[in-house]
Amino acid sequence: MNPIDPIDRATFAELRDTTGSDFVRELVDAFLAEAPAMLDELRDALAKDDADRFRRAAHSLKSNSHTFGAMSLGALARELELGGLPVAQAQGTQALVPVAAEYARAAAALTMLRDE
Amino acid sequence: MSSTARLLVADDNKVNRLLLSRNLELLGHAVATAENGRIALDMLGRERFDLLLLDMEMPEMDGFAVLAAMKQDPALREVPVIVTSSLEGIAHVVRCIELGAEDYLNKPVNPVLLRARIGASLEKKRLRDRQRELLRQFATPEVALDLERSGFALGGRRVRASVMFVDIRDFTPLAEAQGAEETIDLLNNYYALMFDAIASHGGIVTLMLGDGLMAVFGAPLELPGHETAAVDAALEMTDLVELFNAQREAEGKAPIRIGIGIASGEMIAGYAGTKARATYTCIGDTVNLAARIEQHTKVAQRTLLIDAVTRAALGERADVESLGPTSFKGVSTPLEVFAVGG
Numbered sequence: 001m002n003p004i005d006p007i008d009r010a011t012f013a014e015l016r017d018t019t020g021s022d023f024v025r026e027l028v029d030a031f032l033a034e035a036p037a038m039l040d041e042l043r044d045a046l047a048k049d050d051a052d053r054f055r056r057a058a059h060s061l062k063s064n065s066h067t068f069g070a071m072s073l074g075a076l077a078r079e080l081e082l083g084g085l086p087v088a089q090a091q092g093t094q095a096l097v098p099v100a101a102e103y104a105r106a107a108a109a110l111t112m113l114r115d116e
Numbered sequence: 117m118s119s120t121a122r123l124l125v126a127d128d129n130k131v132n133r134l135l136l137s138r139n140l141e142l143l144g145h146a147v148a149t150a151e152n153g154r155i156a157l158d159m160l161g162r163e164r165f166d167l168l169l170l171d172m173e174m175p176e177m178d179g180f181a182v183l184a185a186m187k188q189d190p191a192l193r194e195v196p197v198i199v200t201s202s203l204e205g206i207a208h209v210v211r212c213i214e215l216g217a218e219d220y221l222n223k224p225v226n227p228v229l230l231r232a233r234i235g236a237s238l239e240k241k242r243l244r245d246r247q248r249e250l251l252r253q254f255a256t257p258e259v260a261l262d263l264e265r266s267g268f269a270l271g272g273r274r275v276r277a278s279v280m281f282v283d284i285r286d287f288t289p290l291a292e293a294q295g296a297e298e299t300i301d302l303l304n305n306y307y308a309l310m311f312d313a314i315a316s317h318g319g320i321v322t323l324m325l326g327d328g329l330m331a332v333f334g335a336p337l338e339l340p341g342h343e344t345a346a347v348d349a350a351l352e353m354t355d356l357v358e359l360f361n362a363q364r365e366a367e368g369k370a371p372i373r374i375g376i377g378i379a380s381g382e383m384i385a386g387y388a389g390t391k392a393r394a395t396y397t398c399i400g401d402t403v404n405l406a407a408r409i410e411q412h413t414k415v416a417q418r419t420l421l422i423d424a425v426t427r428a429a430l431g432e433r434a435d436v437e438s439l440g441p442t443s444f445k446g447v448s449t450p451l452e453v454f455a456v457g458g
Binding site: 019031033034056067 | 128129130131132134135138139142173175202203204223224
């Protein structure tokens with residue numbers, strides 16, 4: 001978990017090979033535009049005690065992370081999805097700090113990779 | 117996959133929608149997208165799609181609800197669904213398949229796997245569509261529906277129904293007096309009229325033999341009041357033959373005359389034949405009696421004759437007349453028959 005590179009290069013390269021560079025740029029942009037809303041959704045669902053929304057947001061984040069090869073981010077999102085609201089609530093205010101930090105790393109890496 | 121299909125992608129996540137659409141377009145398909153289950157169902161109701169790729173976790177209406185709704189809707193039941201999900205656990209997969217999904221692909225979807233599954237799914241649908249089309253051509257809609265619903269099995273079940281036999285009087289000399297093409301043309305027009313009258317009263321034609329046909333009212337689908345339905349159909353048939361004759365007369369052609377026999381009661385209905393070639397039919401004493409009664413129309417010089425069971429179900433009617441006990445070949449005691457109409 002949490003290797004130096006937040007993006008698995010082989011997964012990302014395969015995505016680019018099968019769908020094309022222009023498309024991958026568009027896809028990365030869509031993810032960078034949508035992911036912050038997913039993190040907000042997690043925070044909001046946690047604050048409002050909404051288990052369904054929490055699980056759904058974690059699920060989306062997990063699914064998208066795996067698409068780009070953001071394996072660490074995907075693993076963190078998966079823990080949130082499977083643990084659900086109770087586990088996150090038990091961790092208190094720190095519950096979403098790791099996923100937000102890992103997203104920041106993944107986003108930075110993807111921003112560079114998108115223009116490679 | 118050689119030909120283009122119209123596919124619908126339902127996923128609430130934009131990255132997933134974009135990626136799936138891209139992969140499908142690269143396979144040569146036309147793709148539309150929906151952001152949740154509700155929108156997907158609306159689109160399926162409005163437009164024709166060959167296949168739905170369905171995400172499970174969606175707001176407003178999730179994939180399970182979409183599958184359940186599609187299963188209830190005869191028009192949508194036929195659209196194949198491939199579930200694309202990253203829900204974990206075999207229980208979800210099982211539930212999707214039970215709800216009618218054709219296949220299940222884990223996200224992120226592997227493009228090679230996607231291509232194979234979509235190809236297989238569309239091919240299966242094409243085969244099913246072709247079978248259904250053929251079935252509808254060679255079987256009545258009722259039999260086709262019965263076959264689609266309960267599958268094909270040789271063997272029958274006991275039903276209460278009315279059987280009708282119809283025959284064109286002196287057809288052989290008529291056929292010999294005119295050309296082959298004209299004879300087929302006459303039969304086709306005649307059949308079109310008879311089928312229409314029978315179907316509009318809930319009957320199905322189970323047998324065509326030369327100029328004769330057999331129809332059943334009350335099987336494979338139950339039909340309350342099947343006796344009255346059969347008699348009403350017969351009266352409409354005689355009216356239609358009169359109209360048909362007026363047209364033939366205007367063309368300088370000889371009129372045709374028909375005889376109709378109806379009997380009601382218990383019979384065995386089902387698919388008979390071999391596994392390779394079978395037909396939906398009814399057998400039993402009631403069926404034999406209807407055939408004998410139809411033959412008797414020639415002797416009695418009446419167009420429409422019915423048995424006592426059919427008569428009893430009609431209730432009070434001014435247009436029914438008893439012809440008294442009549443002896444039939446193969447029936448030990450004389451049976452009362454009734455003439456309906458002129």
